[in-house]
Amino acid sequence: MTDDRDALHAVSPLDGRYARYTEPLVEYASEAALMRARVRVEVEYLLALADLDATPLSLDDETRTELRSLYEGFDADDARTIKAYETEGHAGRSATNHDVKAVEYFVRDGTERDIGPWVHFALTSEDVNNLAHRLLLGPAVEEVIVPAIRGVRDALAALAREHRDLPMLAHTHGQPATPTTFGKEMAVFAARLATVLGELDRVTDRLSGKLAGASGTYAAHHAAYPEVDWRAFSREFVGSLGLSHTSLSTQVNPCDDIESVFNSLKAVNNVLLDLDRDCWTYVSMRYLGQEAVEGETGSSTMPHKVNPIDFENSEGNLSKANSDLTFLADYVTTSRLQRDLSDSTVKRNVGAALAHCLIGYRKAATGLEKVVPRASVMREDLESNPEVIGEAVQTILRREGHEDAYERVKALSRGQRASLEDFRELFADLDVDESVRAELRALTPDTYTGLAGDLVDELDG
Template sequence: MNSHTNGVFRASVAGKCTSSCVGGIGRLLRRAPPVGGMTDDHALYAVSPLDGRYSGRTDALAPYVSEAALMRARVEVEAEYVLALADLDAVPLELVGDERTALRDAYKTFDAADADLVKRIETEGALGHAATNHDVKAVEYFLREHAPARAHSWIHFGLTSEDVNNLAYRLLVDGAITAVLTPELRGLRDDLVSFAHDYADLPMLARTHGQPATPTTFGKEMAVYAARLGRALARITDAVDGLTGKLAGASGTWAAHTAAFPDVDWRSFAARFVDSLGLAYAEPTTQVNPCDDLTAVFDAVAGANGVLEDLAVDAWLYVSQRYLGQDAADGETGSSTMPHKVNPIDFENAEGNLAKANSDLGFLGDSLTTSRLQRDLSDSTVKRNIGAAFAHCLLAYRKLGDGLDAVTPNEAVLREDLRANPEVIGEAVQTILRREGHDDAYERVKALTRGERVSLDDFKELFASLDIDADTRDELLALTPERYVGVAADIARDA
């Protein structure tokens, strides 16, 4: 460190640094070594919070959205393709039991050491191969280590990288949603159903346009979210079931395959192969598999996220109104300056991550459905961000679940708020009076209540002035905000 830098540092510590020394401090910070004892792979050094602060909540996705997962899926596609070729009578390749097992073991037992080897083949060179600087070619060379020499020329035979990649990504997207995201969403739906059943009869003031409105029950409001999320789950399932796979060569014409084996029905072969992977066969295509199917998946997930973002915001508002009470964890700090606070941080975190997830999912859908002419490679880097979008989803689902687990409806506050807003029975009053033939019913109630604070006694005075029979007057006098909930409880119990 030269004398000038030392001087700048001392001046800043003494509180005497002027604007002229700010650049020097910036250079110091940029050159700062890692904190003692920490290495670059420490979570606190992660560029993304998904792999740093929140890694413990997103690691369930690693088997489906990590770089190693993509490698493994590519190995699976390449291995199964060679095995499918060997089953064709026209192809002079026979693979016996142990050889078939070895090829499948290449992906079934794929581990961190294998992923590291694939990466070294790509970036440094290994196993006698120079660095490929091509991730799919590195997988091809890796798979040769698990196949007899006579099979080497048939690995990746006639394929373009997109034939492998489009299948691999869809296998991973299917797995990530089916094994990780969907169970989390079902858990949230089940939580909402439990709320609906447990609080089916608990009356609550509704608010439309933010103003007191016809009462409901807390359970019925949760039933609405449970139903919405259930429909969103169905859309996700349908979209995942609609994932497609392409296997048709460099321009989608099977040109190389047909040149080598003109008598083979390659279109039928491809359809059978793609189906064997659990995907629907896509034809016709260019070099790429058009990503309309992936966009449908992203849209469906974004739809579920929209429901949950709405829920997170409403839950936050219920907390702010004291309709929901929160459990306070021992030792937890709600505010760095206000000791009394228990902040709805899980709902806030969920809201932020759902918004981020949907921004990413929208970008993915917009980007991946376009490709210049036969293909450009902008999709390669974009698809690597599918995992980040899904991770924000997962983080949000788990945070929202934590928030729901920590809240309980505050019955006393709910009933107090209802009693403080008796004007909400005005709708019932004017509707009953309409039934009895009073064509000015709406106007009479409006004159009493619009923009005014009224009491049940004010309504009693109105009822006394009306030309109605005794039964109707008794019916009106029996109205209270707490009892004016229609069939809300039945709706909640049917959730």
């Protein structure tokens, strides 16, 4: 076995079986991506130091371009070079056994200028790491995760509009209930997704970074240049990276902002888990058919089957994602005293949680693309459960002043099957105007859907 293992030999299915789904996250969640982000922080911090009047560091435009190219043109060879600094030594240096120190040496050796003393000047590793992680997490969510969620939301909205008026028996407590429309039920999920997406966007925009030294006091910075307003410097530098500024911290950025992102992702996943389970149930009830894929096997022994595997796969991956996100949200917000390193290895699993999310979203979208509502099955089920008009009957009778309306309908239908003819016999015995009797006789399960179709029109976009 070599280090260049193919997908069939990957330890995790994220880089094996599901690699084609998770590939878009490589740019944000791989170790090479973290290296690149660290190089960016180190370089931009160096340039910011050079802009201070207090420091003797002066960098011309050519050198600045050269330094920025270290992360702008970062490639696989650069990642391997940094790994060599860390694990085996490189360019005459011994192995650092420290991933951030390896990045520092990479930047130092990336130019012929004498900048060595100023690379990583007065910083602690967490100053670099907390910024680097956020420079990856924000774009990963915005560029990969959110578009995938919007894809599911758009598919739901399309189904809702197409089938806004398709009547369907509802089920509350697993029992036949007041009819709805298939479109309205899909619109509910689309609206819920839009709400939680808005919250995810909000918390992602508020990712916050710190740069305040080993105990969050700017001690080394202040010792070297007490005349510099390091708090203002930190605020401006962190802002230049597109992040909000954390003004009070220990060595560790408290990570409450990242916790909010994880919790928002869980909220998204909970909506889609609900969708997956409902769609699975609709398939089992035959309300939804599935388009068969040419050459695809549904069951190894039952040739007729087209299994709801996409919804099942989505459910499994989103459940795993939520487990990981719960753990991460709980863990990253804690640190013993001013710093412990247990969170460092934990944060390396953020990409895995995002990957399970992404697989779940794509599988849900694929499942929605395959489903076909079966209007005839839905109609048959509505016709087989005429007792669901009982709610309308007793409500109209209440309107007409019948105090025993609920009890009369209950006696006719509770716990037993009641036909439309049974209801019509009831209507014939009622002391009501003929216009009300005609209103009652016109009631049918497939038309008793209220404003369900109109509610679909409340979807935005």
